Amino acid sequence: MLTDKGVCVQFMKENLSFDGDDSPISKLMLSIMAAFAEFERSLIHERQREGIALIKKKGGYKGRKKLCQMMTKLY
Numbered sequence: 001m002l003t004d005k006g007v008c009v010q011f012m013k014e015n016l017s018f019d020g021d022d023s024p025i026s027k028l029m030l031s032i033m034a035a036f037a038e039f040e041r042s043l044i045h046e047r048q049r050e051g052i053a054l055i056k057k058k059g060g061y062k063g064r065k066k067l068c069q070m071m072t073k074l075y
Helices: 024-058 067-074
Strands: 009-011 016-018
Touching: 016 024
Parallel strands: none
Antiparallel strands: 009 016
């Protein structure tokens, strides 16, 4: 965990902070919050992949523009 490496983790919205000197309950809370954050991120990626697949099926998704083309347009 980050707190084992001396990192202080703060959740502004929940008004919580965790550092390396936390109690077992604090470590449990941090682990649960990390698990929920990872789960939420996985759901976001899944919905994004589903959306891209749907648009590709309709023939509308081309991906992002190449960096070279973008740089050419800037200059």
